[in-house]
Amino acid sequence: MLKAELRQYADLLSDYTELRVQKNTSKRIALIKGNLAQNDQSSSSGVSARVRKGGSWGFASHTEITDGSVKKVVESARDNAEFLDSRLKRGRSAFESTAPESADDFSSDKPRLSQKQVMDFITDIDAHIAKNYPDLADRRISLRSLDMEKSVLNSDGARRYSMVPRTNIRVSLTLSPAGEPVEVSENFGGLGQFEDLFGEPGDLSEGIERIYEHLQKKAEGVHPDAGVKDCILDADLAGILAHEAIGHTTEADMVLGGSVAGNYVGKQVASELITLVDFANTCLGELCPVPIFIDDEGTKAEDVVIIEDGILQKFMHNKDSAQRFEAAPTGNARAYQYSDEPLIRMRNTAILPGESKLEDMISSIEDGYYLMKPSNGQADTTSEFMFGVVLGYEIKNGKLGRAIKDTTISGVAFDVLKTVSMVSDDMSWSNGGFCGKKQMIPVGMGGPAVKCRINIGGR
Amino acid sequence: MRDRDVIQYCMDSLGERGADKSQVVWKETEKHEINVDNDEISLFRTTYDTQLDLTAIEGNKKGSTSVNKTEKPAVDDAVERVFQLVQTSSEDEAYDIAPKQKPQSFSTGPAQPDPDRMYGLLDDFLTGLDKTYPEIRLIQSVLDFERTTERFVNSNGVDFSTEKGVYHIFLWFASKDGEKTTSFNGIQLSRTELDQDLMELDFLNDSLRESVEHLDARPLEGKFTGDVIIAPQSLVQLVHIYTSLFLGNQALISGTSRLQDKLNEKVASCRLTVHSKPTSEQICDGYFVTPDGFAARDVTLLEDGVLRSFLLDQYGANKTGKERAKTAGGAYVIDAGNQPLDELIGSMDRGLLVNRYSGGYPSSNGDFSGVAKNSFYIEDGELKYPVTEAMVSGNLIDVFREIGGISQERVDLGTAIMPWICSKGVTISGK
Incomplete structure (x- = not known):
């Protein structure tokens, strides 16, 4: 239903109402000193409605995305708005109506990499660091990705579909001069899915060398003068x-x-x-x-x-x-x-x-x-x-x-x-x-x- | 599928696909929440969520996934995804699931919210605020009731069920008078009953009064080494950071903890005893089952300054060869001291009462520096004036080692019970 037409539910939206169907998908991999400390994926999706009555808001959501659950959350949100409005009676005026539309999809056009290919990429980075920087006390490489996909319809007729992904690889290196750990980290990636952001593990080598150079200097660092x-x-x-x-x-x-x-x-x-x-x-x-x-x-x-x-x-x-x-x-x-x-x-x-x-x-x-x-x-x-x-x-x-x-x-x-x-x-x-x-x-x-x-x- | 059906279906599916060990956690959450924005009750929110967490271990490889659906196609997808993750995992003999324990059911708190009482409590509080503290602006504050039903099952025969109902009160506010504005202040409490009006909470009243006093705060001048009295909400924040930096999996596996080899040694002031009490009746918002599937127990972490337990879970214990903690942390309780708070303040030469610490996450050696928010300058045993732009810096191990006193008074936050502590030798700097 995420990409499907929400307008079929327009008749349910009597007061000012927003109806949203959304799915968040995330992936997390973490290597600590070569040990796989985290390797999981999760997704969370559902439908929600928010209703405004006299200036008071009601909201409801449900994990199921079906005709029945859409109707149920709209009714529940309306009931919640009425619960407040019956007590507060603010009588605020309606919003000015506008109905823009957009569809923005930033997902990758490239074939998706398998979990194994992504994992190999991360372990290659770890192996590169282990080989080239043997004096490190600790090294941590983590991958975090979040794909946010939404469809929104409001009672004025505004519509939006969007898929906005973000993927980051974070590299943290630690030296421990005289038993006192010192760490420098850097984030790579940003807007987009893995396939659009990361080509070869070697592409990160320059950034990793930059982290290590800063780390060596920080290991001999001083407290600033307050x-x-x-x-x-x-x-x-x-x-x-x-x-x-x-x-x-x-x-x-x-x-x-x-x-x-x-x-x-x-x-x-x-x-x-x-x-x-x-x-x-x-x-x-x-x-x-x-x-x-x-x-x-x-x-x-x-x-x-x-x-x-x-x-x-x-x-x-x-x-x-x-x-x-x-x-x-x-x-x-x-x-x-x-x-x-x-x-x-x-x-x-x-x-x-x-x-x-x-x-x-x-x-x-x-x-x-x-x-x-x-x-x-x-x-x-x-x-x-x-x-x-x-x-x-x-x-x-x-x-x-x-x-x-x-x-x-x-x-x-x-x-x-x-x-x-x-x-x-x-x-x-x-x-x-x-x-x-x-x-x-x-x-x-x-x-x-x-x-x-x-x-x-x-x- | 219904809860019992979906759990059995998942366990069967994971077993049939070849998992050596498997674990399924099913959780259903119902939340009823009333929001206040800018001194107005603004939103009533009701949410229903389901979460299904699946873990499989095969040949010392592990995968985990979660999904918020229980329909068969979604569950089948999740099972498939777990095995994709298993296949790409590296082998690690430390991966395991909890051993068989006696099946247990736990229950705490009410089963249903009382929306009229929730509304009335907030409405009365707003009226009281307007009358007693007209300068206070309540921002994004929330009163919710959360009911969770959880079942934890694994292939070793673990079967725990938990039903929990709890109210959360989160009040976030600042004061404004003409062009004068204060920093944020706030309190976060958990309660199983809404039997006390909010304006009757001494700790909240103190925070509101202090917020108003901060309208006349002045920047702290100069730099000196002094004492700090750390208030309960700042203290619980520092205890969480301390346990994470020095006692948790990451620090001990990577070997960066400064307390790595200090079990049963004195690492803090002999005045300090810290417990983690997730199952105690003292803590209304605790837990009964650890995230790795053990029945939680109350544990003393620091006893008279001696380190008695790390906070390693099963994986961390297997990885380091040290003992698994019988708690997953949190639910911290610090034993009361023997001095009234007024006496702690009265015994100080020069320093700060730190009501909120806003700081960068300390480095792994425990060095910290941050802003003392909503705080007061103390000199010659007296609270002199509220301060802005006051920074405190030091080392977290030293803060807990150099304790000059602990208050008799404690605050029950619902998730923790904390006194005020006085720590010596902190660098305090202003403009």
């Missing part, structure tokens, strides 16, 4: 800053919840060098890591320019928040599983490139840090953020120095972005990220390198 420093945040860190620290504060539900960004529309919140956008599907002519053309409410997905030349412009909306802000919905409503309701989620959030060269940015710093890879990140309503940094270098007198041990950077993003004095003229995307906000969801984060002043943890 305090506020001049730093260059490389693309992955600029991307997570855009997503976690700014993006979340500009999701309209967070603004309604008291986010500091609610005070800032039309105000200078960042250096004039900063333009920050949540792209729906295409950035600078290239397809984004998580392309969304119509969201899970049936809204055509539009780019949201959050900050333009340092001025805060717009928030990200679903239909409900758009009505309350008297704005247009932006197509940011997305759900992770068939059994999840759509929430306001970022899609592909990035700072746009500037005009500086990275080498000029490094040479402009007398005493600071070049921070390259984040681990995780968190932020909140104030835009105060924290990111783990697992790869970085000192900058002394305009030159890269010693590697640093794992640390954390923190600050208030709207303050930090005001200190940005240089932005590099290139950008790259992080293709393996998930965002957690009640539900998980795949997101893209990207950016150039930015020079700013930031608080770095250390000893």
Whole structure:
């Protein structure tokens, strides 16, 4: 039924209703020091409906995808909406009706590889590492893939079919100088299925050598000197800053919840060098890591320019928040599983490139840090953020120095972005990220390198 | 197919296809959930899910798959997929399934939710918030009832059934007054009964009051080495990280755990005793069966600072030659100390009360650094003021080794019972 016509159920959708059929298929393989620690596949599919009555929502889902279960979830969702509406009686008006349509399939046209061929690929990478880097204390190679396939129909007639796959191979290498483990990791892959992303195991050799070179330097690394420093945040860190620290504060539900960004529309919140956008599907002519053309409410997905030349412009909306802000919905409503309701989620959030060269940015710093890879990140309503940094270098007198041990950077993003004095003229995307906000969801984060002043943890 | 039929069908299919050992876990989950967004009850959600997990081992090769369907074609596909995974697996003698144990049935919590009580509890809480803490904004908060029915069967004769009903309360909030906004704050609780109004929960009231006080928070200045009092919700987070970094499969198999050879040795302060109590009546949201098919037991991990058990499952135990833990972790309970919280604060020269830790996942040696959120500066034994932009860094092993005191008071989170602990010698840095 995923690719089938949901319009046969249109007569069931009396109030404002979204009907969605979805299947998530995932594959996970993990090798730890050559031992197969994980080798499994799973799939999860079902049908859900969400009904709005007087401004209150009801939702229901079921694993079975049959005519009977479709009818049952619509009725159950309507009952739930009525349960709330009978008590709350908000009497809110209907949404403005639009009915866009799209069909977007990013699955591979190539013949699918067998499980054995995929496993051989992973074990070949492991064998290459074991042979060429015998001094490693640990090596881990993991494959994670997720295919999200959805069909959506709403009561206005909007329709969407999409198949958005993502496949990543993560390589983590560990040295243990003096019994103290030190690790560097890198993610490969992104939008697409395995066959479209990975040709030969040897294609990863250059990346693995790069990981090992960083690891050797990090094994002799030092704790950074704690305090506020001049730093260059490389693309992955600029991307997570855009997503976690700014993006979340500009999701309209967070603004309604008291986010500091609610005070800032039309105000200078960042250096004039900063333009920050949540792209729906295409950035600078290239397809984004998580392309969304119509969201899970049936809204055509539009780019949201959050900050333009340092001025805060717009928030990200679903239909409900758009009505309350008297704005247009932006197509940011997305759900992770068939059994999840759509929430306001970022899609592909990035700072746009500037005009500086990275080498000029490094040479402009007398005493600071070049921070390259984040681990995780968190932020909140104030835009105060924290990111783990697992790869970085000192900058002394305009030159890269010693590697640093794992640390954390923190600050208030709207303050930090005001200190940005240089932005590099290139950008790259992080293709393996998930965002957690009640539900998980795949997101893209990207950016150039930015020079700013930031608080770095250390000893 | 019905549950008993589908489990037998799967076991028969796996056996007929040549599995030396097989395991089937069938789980049905029914969830009823009321959501609050921006101080409004917004959504009532009902979901029904089924999960079927299949595992087969053949010739020391293993495959696992899961599917959320029980119709015959979907089950046949899953069985086929398991054997594809088996064929591509590498041989490992450590793969195994749980040995025969006495069949048991477990049951806990109510069978049905009370939607009117769920709605009423949230509605009363919103009214109380508006009256007592008008600055609080409730964001994406959830009250749900989850009923799970699970059966765990394997070819060695394991047959466990579990029925569990539990309410989850997840309240996420911040304060706003004019242009002043605070960080997120929140609590996460599990309960089998909704017999207490939310505004009557002392721990929640403290968190709400502290959130409002944070409207006047100031950045911490300077850098110093001081003490930190770690509040219950931060503490349970650190215990999970500690057990994962030093006691779990991955760390011990790879040999990166700093506690690899420290069983029955003193690794933490003699004040610290940590249990994992998944089956205890103290923990309303625990479990009875481990993911590898053993009847779970309550276990003391650290006793007066001495490491008494790793957290290895059957595979990890087989791989390392160490003993399998009788718990799968979680459901942590830390013994209460002998000082009131006020006395812990009163005995501190300079440091922080850390109510929420927002940090990068520590490196495998235990080094951590992160932001102390919703936290308060302490000087000369007094809570002075709420702080922002305060970072704490140190090593997790040292945090549990250098404990200066543990509070008499504890908080029952439903999934854990935690006191406040005071740890010395942490690096604290501000602007």
